[in-house]
Amino acid sequence: MIKNPFQPIPAKIIDIIEETPNIRTFVLDLLGADFSFDAGQFVSLTVPGVGEAPFTPSSAPYVKDTIEMTIMKVGKVTSKLFELPIGAFVGIRGPFGKRYPIEKFEGKEVLILGGGVGLAPLRSLFLALCANLEKYKKIFIKYGARTPKDIVYKKQLSEWKNLKGVEVQLTVDNADKGWRGKVGVVTILLDDPKLNNTSEMIAVVCGPPIMMKFGTIKLLEKGFQGQNIYLSMEKNMSCGIGQCGHCRCGQYFVCKDGPVLTWEQIKDIEDPF
């Protein structure tokens, strides 16, 4: 019989990290299952009794026994997930789709542009790059959140800043009293004189659709090449294998042809975001 691509395997929640009021990182024990992924691929998470939803892991792909997913409480599945305690079981299947082709980033400057919970897959990517940091000329992390309270991975972002060859910049749409940093949408961080070799640079973008759209527009204005802009296209992937049709985007099924697609691949699709 054919291997069942729809079979969820059990995983146990062993830790829950409160990132923001509505974003948590769930640490899952894979219970010895033969499961691995590459940065950029996504998995389907089952919350028993509610259903499935797609998420991109936020942990380092080389960590084998556990997997982390940073999730915003926004729909039916995630609302139920937020009710689950440590020790509860969920199901996962996958991984699905295409990874970030990090071998193509070698010797180049890499811009990681994230918005909101969209930093999740980018963290996985960054951790994968960190395994061989010397291979990349420079890594810029530029991240925007709605308010200071909505910033994920606060502690790690401040640690990453200290890594050699890594630069981290944050901005918020709306500041509060304690905020000393930049204010404005994430694209303002692209007005950076250090981004002076844009035609050769790699940009990797993930965030809400509106941010992906204006982020791409600004990157193109700044001289980034379409084939060097990697977009994590988050849609309502369901089956994960190019069948159910929900994640159709032009000629692509985002689940199997993406979720990582370059601007060059999708530029002719009317409003892909």
Next chain:
Amino acid sequence: MKVLKLKKHYLKDYLNVLRNWGEVYGPVKQEDKYIYGLLDDLDKLDTRMLRTILPAKKFLVPPRFSTFTFKDHSYEPELNNLPNRVVFGVHPCEIHGIVILDKFFLERFPDPYYGERRRRTAILGLSCVPDDKCFAKSTNTHFAEFGFDLAFNDLDDFYLVWVGSSLGDDLIRLKLELFDEEIKQSDLQKYMEWRAWRDTQYKLNLDLTAMPDIMELNYESPLWEKLGDKCLACGACSMVCPTCPCYNVQDQIRPNKTEGKRERLWDSCMYKQFALVAGGHNFREKRSQRVRLWYTHKLKAFITEFGKAACVGCGRCIDTCPVEINVKTVVSELKGGK
């Protein structure tokens, strides 16, 4: 391929024998339409049918079925105990539709739910004579050369029966004595005459060459807005189309809240919720975008992926759409017709 003859008055006897292998379904009249119904009583069989309301895809991907039963976090696949089925009366265009579904569900990432049902479903084809909604000759799907287990060609008082698979051969052997293995020159002659005559019976002819180019040229056309204004987003076109494969998955939980089943249901890209994500963003909010997606997938994207358009000319969309959005009207308008 082996060819045999079966006298017409033996058909019911033969179908009766097939019940030893599995449940036998065939065309049954329901009010003024036809369906593929269970032939628990063989007198229900009505071979005059042209097109059934739902295509034979309903046997391979049922409109709603359980993929898993679950208890707590343990999910058990529901793949055992599926019945053997014989579907008699499948017309050539629909056999082409099944071949397309085979490519879709079995080639890239094999789907065990489709695969298991396909393996247990014997497809028995039947020749047909078109009406004014059929355009299978335009889609080159008016003859099926493979994709069936047996195919019956109606020639007045007998059927020429093609054996298309080893399962088909096994099914013939269940009652070989009903069949005549000797095909005469006159039978061949009769068949060739029938073919020539039947070719003349297609009243609806559409030129479907280079549709990907025509779709591309029309990408920004105001036609899509016009069609979007008319479309009721009822999804009936997807339900009746032999090649529409999209589905949704839902968990149905029992009142004890720990057990239930995960169901797969037919879905349609015409539905507003189809591209809606949690949080409220809708990638195809407008009906015009959804109508365009349907036709782009059918007449363009499928060719890029599988080398062949996914329209088989069965005419179900023409028969079904309440506002006349169908392959005939859309293709005609895309090409600058009224």
